[in-house]
Amino acid sequence: MKQVYLDYAAATPIDREVVQAMQAAMADFTNPASPYTSGRNARKELQNARKKLAMFLGANLDEIIFTSGASESNNLAILGTARTKVKGEIISVQTEHSSIREPLSQLENEGYKVKWCEVDKNGRINESQFAKLLTKKTIMVSISLANSEYGTIEDISRLSRIVHQFNEQEKCNILFHTDASAAALVQNCTISRLGVDLLTLSSAKVYGPTGIGLLYVRRGTEIQPLIYGGNQESGLRAGTESVFLAVGFAKAVELIQKYQKKDDEHFRELYTQLSKYFEQKGIQLNGDQKKRLYSILNVSFNNLNGEDLVAYLDIQGFEVSTGAACEVSNQLPSKALLSLGLSKKYAQGSLRISFGRTTTKSDLSAFTKALDATLTILEQKK
């Protein structure tokens, strides 16, 4: 049976060029902190990787902090900056990934206040309500560049401008963090465009190896580490750096630039094909249908259970999910979809199909055939 993987939002395969780059880098096992020749060489490799990633973001070398992945970057951004203050308010949205919601709820336990900004039914932030939430007590804003469940792209540049204006008027220093993990393949992630102080990037979502990510930290930002030990990563993240993972991550990001235009067109085509199929069936598409990631398609079925659909498709060789892999394991309806105002029934009947570089139109035709068969079976059961 042919296996068709359609869950690229959960994890991407490692690009062949990335594998080659990592294999070459693996030959050197030296600790990049060591003082002799091979240590210096390892350090140089690591810095080269850092340089490529800094270039992608238009950032300085010392602003790139390697982490173990997006979850750690999000935790470092939120806990690391907030804890330099005794208390304060943080603004975010309920549609965020759990690696943002959970550190925020930890901060609430520590006495900070979290203000949740409303989103409309497409998952877009209400800008005037957002502006009203800013106060002199606000210390940080954390809003993702794109949502990984239903794909809506947020206008981070506009939101960060609102924050900058407020900072100037009120003489305060509210930090802006964005998680760009889901968006990085097709969105311009330069810091100057987004106007953010902190940015999360993951290797595992851009055809790089799992186990590495980065946090961009604007120079001069007050932040403290989560992991103490050696002085690696400007003292912000102790632990021997993995040179080969950094090399792989950098190569993957280099390839983003190479493939970006092609990827974007490819995803749009696939999205159009599949969204037409769902529209014809009268099945509800979730998220903003214009300003969105075309690599992620999210639908909701009324009266069908998403987990059942996943199982039926799985035994026919099609791998899709009901939402963020970090959250489906608890068997509850997606918090992000509920925040869009979807009823529990619709949220429980959701399916996320996400495409990759090698997904073909015939993959999707086969998928819709399998889904048709599944829906027929499940309709009869009702």
Add this chain to the structure above:
Amino acid sequence: MSRVFVGLSGGVDSAVAAALLQASGHEVTGVYMKNWSRDIAGYHCPWQDDLASARLVAAHLQIPFKIYDFEKEYYNTVTKYLLDTYKKGQTPNPDVMCNQSIKFDVFYKQCMSEGAELVATGHYARIINGKLHTAFDKEKDQTYFLYRMNPSIAQDILFPLGELKKSDVRKSAQKFQLPNFDRPDSQGLCFVGPVPMRDFLSEFIQPQVGNIIDENGDILGQHNGAYAYTIGQRHGLGIGGGQPYYVYAINTKNNLVHVTSNEDSSLLNKTEFEINDCIWWKQPQDNENKLKVRVRYRSKTIPCTIQKTNEDNWKIVLAQSERAIAAGQSAVLYDDDLVVGGGIIC
């Protein structure tokens, strides 16, 4: 043909049970019972994998799938009973209690209230004319765990595997191309998965150092809590050197573990014991002497005479002595392959 709800655990047995019922023309619904989800003492609870496997089986058979959540009921009946029994220095049997209080009580009732006409599980046992009989596969027979199920619902219960050998069940799983055909049998307790009982108990009962003493009252060593020991236990006494010792009594009140090095000691080998809290599928006669008794899962059955001592207590006199008869376990009586009933060893 009937509307049958089948308890799907994610394992092969229940999957084959569902497939067989469907093949014989029943309208089958699969139900996963969520009884436990907590990780214990560093062991990962595999419920999500079990659930995913059960769901795949339902999808493969194209049958409706439901999840019943009995975590609270399970904790309040099985787990509490388990802890209370250990605290008393006895050896509980959570599988017996789970069948009595969960599978053939709340689970059965919810199935019936949601439209089931019959309820099935992948147990190895047979029900004939409303009576419980041992399975054809004597190695797999599970009547020891089932004797406490409510006899009055037996006519609504199906055990499709009762006449099959385990090897046939594996073959059927392949024939039906079940997605979990090569999944290993679950090990240990149904809910704690691979967790050793001692580690499980240490999450709930504070360990407390006490003495291990022999039949002369000499202190041989120390233990971390008498409750965690079982009658007949040989290993894990933590006594260094020489001959093996066997637990013959547990005193949780004084936190003492009594051991003997004499394997043939009458402290360890008994010819009679009492049971109470009995359940009878067929009311026995006082002094009946044609029955056989089983005192632990998969142990051989022993000819015995049973004597009524009072309203709900019976004395079992064995034809030959048996080792390590543990209070808290069940004694189940058989008349050939018919389950007569049984009770809890006092």
